[in-house]
Amino acid sequence: MKKSIAGMAVLLAIYCGQLQAETEISGFASVVGGKVLSGTGVEAFGLEPTFLANYPTVGFYTEEWTFKPDSKYGLQFSSELTEGLTATAQMVGRGADDYKAKFEWAYLSYALNEHWTLQAGKKRLPLYYYSDFFDVSYAYLWIRPPADNYTWQIFNYNGVNAQFNYQLEDWTVSGNIYTGREDDTTNKLLSEFFGSEPVREIWKNIVGGVLSFNRDWFDLRLTYMTYQNERFRSGAPVLWNGENSRRGKFAGISTNIDYNNWILLSELNRLTLDGSDFDTYLVSGGYRINEWTPYISYADFDSEGEVHSTTSVGVRWDFHSSAAFKVQYDDVSDDGFSGGQVAGDSKSLTFGIDLVF
């Protein structure tokens, strides 16, 4: 085929849809409302009683009713191009961003064989257990993954990764090896919540891996990542020990049990940045009674200066095969010192509906 004709053919195909790739559309949505019942705020920052429910997207509740912090919708487009090639794009609009839609995921997948898949593009950074479906609240027990653990300011990256999946007798062993970078020109969490001037946050030379073991009712996941952090505050480089870059290392382990209607979830992570440790963990337990699953949860964040934890109780009601109603009470205790406070103590109530389609 001649090039000019090839070009025309492509254009024509795009115009007329002749390269019949099958595009599948799926999606999810959460409508969640809530408010802070009582709280201390942080007097030193002039912060009113606040519950920071979602660190990465800066979703926070105050004493006024609001539906913005945890509400969101997403549409996922996935096109099978035959011979193992797939294009996937996920458009997400969040209440915390005034529902403005953005492609949060946009990547190509190429299945090398039944075990290995290569991917390239923009994807979720798979640090935590719930990273990949952080936005799809229907997929987990709570209203949101416990905020004290999911405090990452960078949650997507651009790069390449290789996923694998093997069956070893009763065990499914799967994993992911990835590398890439993210350059967030105005990082929301650092610019808006932890500060008031534009902060550009760069995570570069990201290299990480995930290894999971599953069988029937047991699930174990190991995660590790290392990256180089650069930060610019109002355009000026931030220096750490006189250097404009620092290395971060993240490691975590997660075990989950779902046995005889009992659910036990746990996650333990440590981020080492410049020699100081940021430790987080969560433990959650629930019991499934038909369509109802009451649960309790405790999550903790501990570093030099920043110390906080959240105790939560709630219930999930699966009133429909692809929708769930949830109500949750969160009690945050902020024990930060020397400027390490986040949003003070708070007690909050949130409820809402999560659905997938």
Add this chain to the structure above:
Amino acid sequence: MKITCIAAMVALSLAAGSASAEVKFNGFASIKAGMTSAEDETLYGYDNSVDYKNESLFALQAQSELGNDLSVTAQLVSRGNNDFSLEFEWAFLTYQINDEWRVNAGRLRTPFYKYSDFRDVGYAYDWLRTPQSVYDLGFDRISGASLYYNTSIKDMQSSMQFIYGAYDGDVTLQGVESPTKINDIYGVTWELSQDWLGMRMAYLRGDVSIKADAFNPLFAALAATGQASVIKAIDFDKDAGSFFGFGMNYDRNDWLTVLEYTHVSVDDSFYANQDSYYISVGRRLGQFTPYVSMEWDDDEFKPEIYQAMPDAHPLKATVAGLVASRAVDSNTYNLGFRYDFHASAAFKFEVTKAKDRLTMHKNNLVSVGVDVVF
């Protein structure tokens, strides 16, 4: 859910209107990565550490036949360098008058270059990116209408496009995004092609106005010292801009050659007279298409702007510096290949060496990418 269901749903939701439309979705994507060879080198938005975002993009195109020869097309593009925000790159109505004549109206691509229409569709050409010395005008959208006339002359296909419209957006001027209006854009393009040879010409003109606040202090000082004519010679205030382009391609016996030349000027402004051209030669070897291309950019600045000022004028050196900053003399060499590893995807690799002949600084860039249509 399958796309047909969505189409049905859309059709249903349109039931209030008269026509029940069928919507077709298509798309294209490019994932590209690149890095320069040294710390002090930057090129096309890349620096010395690998970046996967700068030139990556995802696009979805929806087209709907409304009946009575009327259709509507919308293209949503999400670019890595714009943080993957969604934007309507195209949104237009098409009316097919008859086999030869067609009208598009709405938000269109400005037909400056040979590959303008599919500049974003990397799959449609062999290069990793279109030659940037030529494809470097800061805007390529137009709101307006376009009339197409397709016919055959002897054994050649002839395609003419007449366009009229306006641009209202930003253009990067001296490194600053500046609000720009280009009014009364009109132009014509003509493409003639046969089996293995094609030729294209384009001419467009428009009234260019750019609001560059950074110049205000300079302009105030010039006005205060009686140099209003110099301000007029620098600024963009409904100044006539013109674009001329010529392209040729030759594709025979698996040899591929493309060349394009463009000339851009804006009267009564400090915008340099820009001449750019490239030539690219490739060879198709089964699934592999190696190519080499050379680009030249020669932008002549306008010394007459400051030469008219008295020598003793305190701002003469400033104005001279500003005007001279528009000069460009560079050449760029690219060496790369396309590998068609899949029926609707291509892998590309390109090495670029760009040399600034004014400063003698060289920037070297290695890029890889995958282009897909679906």
